[in-house]
Amino acid sequence: MSSHDPVFEVKEATSSPSDDHSVEHPVRSAPALQPKRMWPKCYSQPLTFLKNVDHIEIRDIKTVQGIVFYILDVFIRHPVSRIPTNNKPQLHRNQPCKPDFRVLRRFREFDTLRERVTASSQQQLLATCPYCDSIRVFMFACYRRPRAFVKLCTGPEERKHLLAQFINRLIEYTVGHPKPNVNTCPQGVRCPGFQAIPALVEQFVRQRCYAE
Template sequence: MLQLKLPSTSSRQHKPTLQAKHLRPEWDPITLLSKIDHVEINHTRVRGGVVFYSVEVYLKHRVSRIPTNVKSASGPNRTPDYVVKRRFSDFDLLRRHVGQHARREIMGACPYCDRFRMFMLRCFKQPKVFVKLCVGVEARKKLLAGFLNRVVELAVADERGAARLPRVCQCPGVRAIPILVDQFMRRRYVV
């Protein structure tokens, strides 16, 4: 008599199909930039003939689902989380450095850099010398705020999964651009 031994279900190991979400460290520039809700430039100050723009940074705050009697800090009367003073030349320098890093790879090699490259080519609302000479301070404030919001949005957007690639496999722009934008948006700015 022949007996067939069927494998028991208890001996099979169940392999989960879900993968753990990749978490970036708290100090990572993309983590810090993803906390920015939006940027506004409402005030300027002139010192020594130089116009300084007050970059007001508003961070995203976690919404608690626990009901409270305290009103939320969102709305038109919300104060910025921090303010950074920048000159027009600082904005122009950021634009040039981001453009240099985005152009290091050939077109199509890195979708992350391609998005920055296309933004630099197609968007005319950027801090350039022509804008500085031909546009008033009020128009420059709107232009610079729109520029910064778009640059932060592009720096955080990561369609190709660059976070999952080892740092040595990433193109130089993926590593450098978020650092440049993060440094600009904080009190420190090193170029």
């Protein structure tokens, strides 16, 4: 090529972002879904019922063919209507309230409930589940729990008082903890104790109702 030949410079075509309308923008990925804790329906039904139990009283006994049955008077907590009214119900303090329903239970059934609840609370290792730990401590520390020495060393009237305190206290621990500042929520709904204990207590309180 001679020196008189024209020289052509080839420049690479560059395009600015403003000239190109098909610029790809980075796509942000959606945040990962987080699991939401939901109590299974089959386990929430016993807890819902037990939370509505106001208290249980044992005021009477019934002997059937030589077997002593304790009559559990179950009182349910009913919602109070806030609608204003002029009607003022007259209630006497000394007049006993009528229970919502009654249940017949033998002393042996109280002891069987204690054994099953204790076994259910021991399926997890200690300090693994706060719910099971609170039940376990209560079952071992409460002197009112049904045992043979309570049956042999106390009379019928004293046993009624001790058994009533035991079942009311057990319901309190089953639905949570008597102290509001103590958190006994289980780490997961798959805890065997959290699945079994509310169902055991509910069956003990509800089944085999007594009708006069």
